[in-house]
Amino acid sequence: MEGRFPERGLPYLLLLPSIAVIALFLLYPSAEALRLSLYELSPFTGQGRFVGLANFREVLSSEIYRRSLGVSLVFALGVVVLGLSLSLGIAVLASLPLRGAGVYRTVLLWPYALSPAVAGTIWALLFDPSTGPATVLLRGVTGASPNWMMSGGYALAVTVVAAAWKILGFNIVFFLAGLQAVPRDLQEAARVDGAGAGAVFWRVTFPILSPITFFLFVMNSLYAFFEVFGLIDVMTQGGPGGATEILVYRLYQDAFIATRWGIASAQSILLFVMVGALTLLQFRLAGRRVVYG
Amino acid sequence: MASRPAARWTPLLLHLLLAAATLVVVFPMLYAIQVSTLSFEDVFVFPPPLAPGPAFLENLGRAWEKVGLGRLLLNSGAIAVSVAAGKICLSVAAAFAFTYFRPFPGQTLGFVLILVTHMLPLPVRIVPTFQLMHDLGWVNSYQALTIPFFASATGTLLFRQFFLTIPPALADAARVDGAGPWRFLVRILLPLSVNNIAALFMVEFLYMWNEYLWPLIITTSDDMRVVQIGIKMLVATDAQAEWNIIMAGVVMAMVPPLLVLVVLQRSFVRSISLGHEK
Numbered sequence: 001m002e003g004r005f006p007e008r009g010l011p012y013l014l015l016l017p018s019i020a021v022i023a024l025f026l027l028y029p030s031a032e033a034l035r036l037s038l039y040e041l042s043p044f045t046g047q048g049r050f051v052g053l054a055n056f057r058e059v060l061s062s063e064i065y066r067r068s069l070g071v072s073l074v075f076a077l078g079v080v081v082l083g084l085s086l087s088l089g090i091a092v093l094a095s096l097p098l099r100g101a102g103v104y105r106t107v108l109l110w111p112y113a114l115s116p117a118v119a120g121t122i123w124a125l126l127f128d129p130s131t132g133p134a135t136v137l138l139r140g141v142t143g144a145s146p147n148w149m150m151s152g153g154y155a156l157a158v159t160v161v162a163a164a165w166k167i168l169g170f171n172i173v174f175f176l177a178g179l180q181a182v183p184r185d186l187q188e189a190a191r192v193d194g195a196g197a198g199a200v201f202w203r204v205t206f207p208i209l210s211p212i213t214f215f216l217f218v219m220n221s222l223y224a225f226f227e228v229f230g231l232i233d234v235m236t237q238g239g240p241g242g243a244t245e246i247l248v249y250r251l252y253q254d255a256f257i258a259t260r261w262g263i264a265s266a267q268s269i270l271l272f273v274m275v276g277a278l279t280l281l282q283f284r285l286a287g288r289r290v291v292y293g
Numbered sequence: 294m295a296s297r298p299a300a301r302w303t304p305l306l307l308h309l310l311l312a313a314a315t316l317v318v319v320f321p322m323l324y325a326i327q328v329s330t331l332s333f334e335d336v337f338v339f340p341p342p343l344a345p346g347p348a349f350l351e352n353l354g355r356a357w358e359k360v361g362l363g364r365l366l367l368n369s370g371a372i373a374v375s376v377a378a379g380k381i382c383l384s385v386a387a388a389f390a391f392t393y394f395r396p397f398p399g400q401t402l403g404f405v406l407i408l409v410t411h412m413l414p415l416p417v418r419i420v421p422t423f424q425l426m427h428d429l430g431w432v433n434s435y436q437a438l439t440i441p442f443f444a445s446a447t448g449t450l451l452f453r454q455f456f457l458t459i460p461p462a463l464a465d466a467a468r469v470d471g472a473g474p475w476r477f478l479v480r481i482l483l484p485l486s487v488n489n490i491a492a493l494f495m496v497e498f499l500y501m502w503n504e505y506l507w508p509l510i511i512t513t514s515d516d517m518r519v520v521q522i523g524i525k526m527l528v529a530t531d532a533q534a535e536w537n538i539i540m541a542g543v544v545m546a547m548v549p550p551l552l553v554l555v556v557l558q559r560s561f562v563r564s565i566s567l568g569h570e571k
């Protein structure tokens with residue numbers, strides 16, 4: 001009893017499809033990536049020569065890879081900071097008990113439906129060097145009108161804005177769900193005790209939101225590292241001069257343009273280390289520091 | 294009493310602020326739609342015309358013939374629906390196994406294996422996965438675009454979480470009435486899970502419709518391409534960007550997922566707040 005069926009074989013049968021897909025298409029290729037990272041491979045014959053950690057040494061000492069790592073970190077930091085701060089601000093506004101605020105809450109999720117490639121294309125249009133509204137606006141404010149496709153720092157900034165915009169709706173929905181869980185009477189009590197709006201937010205609301213903020217921090221980091229390939233490919237192809245060449249773009253170049261599979265697999269393993277670190281961080285921090293009512 | 298007028302104005306002010314923020318967020322989409330209706334000369338006029346232009350169908354026709362948009366949309370739709378359906382079936386089955394049977398050897402291992410998928414995104418296994426497709430003879434096939442995506446940690450967790458909130462007495466009552474596990478799953482559990490199924494369908498449809506890197510690598514012929522790659526082809530073919538035609542393609546790439554989102558948004562939002570309630 002206790003809501004459990006007595007069949008013994010059935011649960012295995014039910015798990016079989018998931019486990020089969022995971023074993024064949026995820027675990028086996030991942031283990032294989034680890035093996036390939038220790039070989040120098042000829043893409044034509046498939047013949048390999050064991051080289052130990054030479055691929056890792058080559059990758060980590062390469063100027064191009066180091067630059068790409070730096071670009072990825074700056075890109076991810078930009079997306080996370082911009083994406084989280086804007087969406088938190090908008091979510092706080094949209095969570096206020098205003099009549100008709102539901103309409104805004106609905107519309108604000110829409111950019112979530114778009115792909116990174118589509119978002120990138122639209123932002124390339126907005127920053128079109130001659131007539132893009134964003135370019136015209138910038139020209140009006142700063143007087144200068146640089147071509148973002150010619151200047152490395154500017155190109156990186158524009159791709160960050162496009163990527164942060166695409167994830168905005170997703171962040172807002174989760175912040176709104178979190179804000180609904182904040183007890184109103186707690187905020188009232190703080191207000192009655194003489195706390196200003198800022199103090200109520202930072203001392204009462206924000207601590208309660210911290211698990212959601214942390215969850216979104218991890219999700220946004222993973223997104224900025226792993227899911228924006230299409231955005232970069234459509235907007236800059238990693239240019240100008242490698243200024244927007246994030247790690248996954250570098251990996252794609254080495255794996256499928258240069259077909260250096262040993263080198264590419266070593267990069268895959270390094271990426272796995274980063275995913276692992278982010279995941280562990282999530283598990284470590286999930287328990288403490290973060291309050292949840 | 295001095296605060297009275299301020300209090301009356303505050304909601305209006307907040308409305309304006311919120312409307313402005315919302316407009317800024319959706320402006321890029323509206324602008325893309327607007328440009329898709331303009332003729333080529335009007336694209337380079339500033340400020341751009343505020344009223345929709347007359348050229349949407351013409352632009353769409355040009356984009357359609359340039360990259361074979363019809364086939365691309367069909368492919369994207371087919372793989373997005375298949376992957377969403379596959380992930381729902383596999384994760385419902387797995388969650389059912391974890392919650393409605395006596396503890397069995399290997400249960401924890403199975404659970405861990407499914408969670409581990411979160412740590413293995415495509416880039417960490419891209420070369421061997423490509424090689425595997427080659428060895429299976431799956432390069433440039435619908436199998437390659439769908440089956441490797443069928444397992445879902447998100448879905449398994451979502452359904453497991455939901456099943457745990459259902460009183461065990463329900464399953465016991467079904468058993469007393471002579472219903473086996475399949476009957477209980479189909480007749481009772483699935484109808485109760487409609488909201489979560491809709492939410493997961495939305496998330497996974499968007500995920501697969503928007504997938505870019507894997508289709509880029511694994512498809513080699515034009516008739517297997519997906520719409521995301523079509524956007525790239527539209528952008529890349531022009532020396533002088535014909536934004537009106539590119540945006541006609543962009544509109545076609547964003548309308549289907551937007552429709553799915555609008556229809557299922559309520560389920561999605563509800564399943565998020567449920568997930569964080571416990």
